Amino acid sequence: MPKLGMAPIRRKQLIEATYLVLHRDGIDDLTLKKIATEAGVATSIITHYFGTKEALIADTMSDLIGSLLREVRDRRKLASSTIDEIVAIVDGNFAPSQVSPTAISAWLYFWSRVPYDSTFDRMQRICDYQLRKYLVHSLKDIVAREEADEIADTIVCLSYGFWLQFAHRQGDFDVVRAHRMALQVIEARIQMAWQNNLHLAARTSLAADTKQIAT
C-alpha cells in the first residue's frame, strides 16, 4: 500500500495515537510500541517519519499548543467589543478541544516536562506570552496598565489551575461551572480595579459592557 504523500497522513495519525496512549496509559508508559500498535503500524514507522520519540512528542505538543492558540485567535476575531475580546480568550481556554480528557492529559504531560525540556519550555513561553499579550491588549483599554498586567496573569494562572483540577477530577469536573467562575473572577477584578483607580470616565462608558461578562 505504499502510496505517495503518506507523510502528512501518517504524521497526523501518529500524533493522534500519541494523544490517545498518553491519556489511556499515563505519562511514563508512553512507549513507541504502544503508539505504533494504537496507530496500527510498525514501531519503526515512527522513526521513519519523526526520527526520534522526542520529535514525535514535541510535534504532538506543538499540535496541542497550536490548537489552543487557534481556538483563542478564531474567537477573538469574532469579538465586537473589548469585553467580548476578553471573554473570547477565556472561551478559547475552555473550548471542547482543550478540555477534552485527551487534551487535558496531554497538557498534564506537557507541563510536567517543561522545566526539564528546553523545547517544551520554549513552547510554554510562547503560549503564555501570546495569551497574556491578547489579554493585556484588551484590558489596558479598561484598566491601568499595571492592573492590566496583573489581571492578565491572574486569568492565565486561573485557567491553568482549572485545567489541572479538570485533569485530576475528570468526570467529576464541571467545565461550565469553571468557565462561569473564571468570568466572575475577571468581572470582580475589573470592578475592583475601577474602584481603586477611580477611572471614572472608563467606568461610566464601559459599565454596560461589563455586565456582559457573566452571561
Added chain:
Amino acid sequence: MPKLGMAPIRRKQLIEATYLVLHRDGIDDLTLKKIATEAGVATSIITHYFGTKEALIADTMSDLIGSLLREVRDRRKLASSTIDEIVAIVDGNFAPSQVSPTAISAWLYFWSRVPYDSTFDRMQRICDYQLRKYLVHSLKDIVAREEADEIADTIVCLSYGFWLQFAHRQGDFDVVRAHRMALQVIEARIQMAWQNNLHLAARTSLAADTKQIAT
C-alpha cells in the same frame, strides 16, 4: 554492627534524596540508583526500607502533602478572625516549604501522576478536600453557601495555577506578587458576592475585616 532504630533515619534520608533527584534530573530520570547515590547508600537499601520504588515515591508525596496541610493548619490556629483564617490558608499555600524549587518540582511530579495512580489520586482528594473544607468553613460566615463553595474552588485552583506557573518560570516568578494577586482575587470575589446577594448584615459587620485582606 546493626544499629537500632535506623529505619526512621534512613527513610527520611531517602525521601530527601528523592526530592532532590526529582528536582535536579527531572521526572523521568528518577532512578533508584540516583536516589541511592544521592543518599550515599546502596540501591538495595531502598528495597530494604520501602519495598518498591513506588512505595518510596508514595511516601515522598505523602510527606509533601502532609507538609502543606501542616503549614495551613498551623497558620489557621493563630488566626483571630474569619478573614484571618482565609488569609492563613492562602499564606500556607505560599509558605516557603511549598514554593521552594524542590517542593514545586515534587508537586509537578505528583500532579502529573494523579490520574494514573490511585494512591496519588486519593492523596490529592484528601488534600483538596481539606483545603476546601477550611476555606468553606470560613467563607460561609461571610457569603452565601453556594458562593462560599465557588470562592473556595476558585482559591484552590488559583493556587494550583500559580504553583504551576512557578514550576515553569522558577527564578523569574515573583512569589510575593503572586501572593498579593491571590488575595486581591479573594477580596474582589467576596465584594462581588456581597453586591450580588445583598447580605447586608454580614456586609456591615465584616466590612472592616475585609480591608485586612490586601495587607
Added chain:
Amino acid sequence: MPKLGMAPIRRKQLIEATYLVLHRDGIDDLTLKKIATEAGVATSIITHYFGTKEALIADTMSDLIGSLLREVRDRRKLASSTIDEIVAIVDGNFAPSQVSPTAISAWLYFWSRVPYDSTFDRMQRICDYQLRKYLVHSLKDIVAREEADEIADTIVCLSYGFWLQFAHRQGDFDVVRAHRMALQVIEARIQMAWQNNLHLAARTSLAADTKQIAT
C-alpha cells in the same frame, strides 16, 4: 522515462559512493542509506542493481583489487630489465590509486573481513598469488629459487605493512620514503642472497642493474 544501459553507470556510481562512505564514516557505519545518499539515489536502487549489500561491497573490493593488479601489470609491461620488472611491481603497490586515503581505507576494510568472508578470502588469495608470481618470475633470474620465494614473500608482506602504517598515520605518512625503504630492503636482500649463494655469474652481469633500484 527508462534509459537504456543505466546499469554500468549506476554500478560505478554506487561503487564510488561506497569507497567514499567507507573512508569517511568508517567500517561499521557503512549503511546502504549513506551510500545511496552519497550517490544521490534512493536506497532501493542498491538492491535493484546489486541485490544485497554484500554484493555491492564485494564488487567494490573486486574493483579495488583489479585496480592494483592493473597498476602492476601496466608498469611491468614497460620494464626493460629484470630489475626494472621488480621495481615496477613495487611501484604499482605504491601507485597513487593504491595509496590514496580512500583506497587505503578500503584495503583496511577488506583485510579485516578476509578471514570471515570466503569471497574476500578468494580475492585475497588471487591478489597475493598474482603479485608473488610476478615477483618470483623476475627474481628467479637473479637468485636461487628458494631465495626468490622468500624475497617475494618479504616484498609482499612489507608492502602490506607499509599500507597498514599508511592507513593508521595518513597525513603523517611519507609515501616516498616508504617507497624508497622498500626498494632498499629488496636491494639488501638480493645482495645478501648473492653473498650466501655465490651466484657469481648473475652477480657479475646484473651488478649494474642492481644499482638502479635505489633511484
Added chain:
Amino acid sequence: MPKLGMAPIRRKQLIEATYLVLHRDGIDDLTLKKIATEAGVATSIITHYFGTKEALIADTMSDLIGSLLREVRDRRKLASSTIDEIVAIVDGNFAPSQVSPTAISAWLYFWSRVPYDSTFDRMQRICDYQLRKYLVHSLKDIVAREEADEIADTIVCLSYGFWLQFAHRQGDFDVVRAHRMALQVIEARIQMAWQNNLHLAARTSLAADTKQIAT
C-alpha cells in the same frame, strides 16, 4: 553466588570471551549477547562492569597491546648484546601470545578501527612509538642515526605485514619461516648500511655479533 571482589574476575572473563567471539564470529558480529553467552553470564553484566560495549572492547585492546609490549620488554631484559636486543624485539613480535589465531584476529579488528576511534589511535601510537624506541635505541649503536630510524620503521612495518599475512592465511602460514625472514631482512639492511656509510670502526668490532642474527 554474589561473592565480593568479583570485579577483576568478571572483567578478565569478559575480555577473554571478547577475544574468543571476535576470533570465531568475525569483526561485525561482535555482539554483547554473544560475549555474555560465551562467558556464561547475562548481557547486563557487561554494562555493569564496563559501562558500554566500547569500554569493554577498548579494555580488550589495551590488554592485547599490553601483552605485546610485555613480551618485548621481558625478552629485551635478557639480552646481553646489541644484536640480542634487536632479536629480542622481533622475537617478542612473534611470541606465541601474539601469533595465536585469537590474538591475530584481535589485531585485525584493532587495526581496522584505528582511523575511526581516537582511543585506538592513541593506543596504536603508543605501541608503535615503544617498539621504534627500543629498536632505534639498539640500532643507533651499530648504524648511523638516520639509518637506525629507517631500519626500525622497516622492521615494525614488516612485522605488521607478516601479522596481516598470518591473519589471512592462518594455518597455512609458517611462523618460524616468517620469523627467520624478518631477521634476514634486518641483517641485510644493517650490512647495507655499513657498506653505504663506511662505518669502519663499528663494522670491524661488531662483525662477529652480526653473524648471530640469522641463528
Added chain:
DNA sequence: CATGAATGAGAGTTCATTCAT
C-alpha cells in the same frame, strides 16, 4: 527505471528487583 512505504529482527542500554554474603 526509480522510489517511498513499510517492516521485523536485533542491536546496545537502562533499570527495578532479588539474593547470598
Added chain:
DNA sequence: GATGAATGAACTCTCATTCAT
C-alpha cells in the same frame, strides 16, 4: 543492617530488505 552481584524485561533506535506504485 547493609551491600555488591546478578538478572531479565523492556526500552529506543538502526538497518537491510521487500513491495506497490
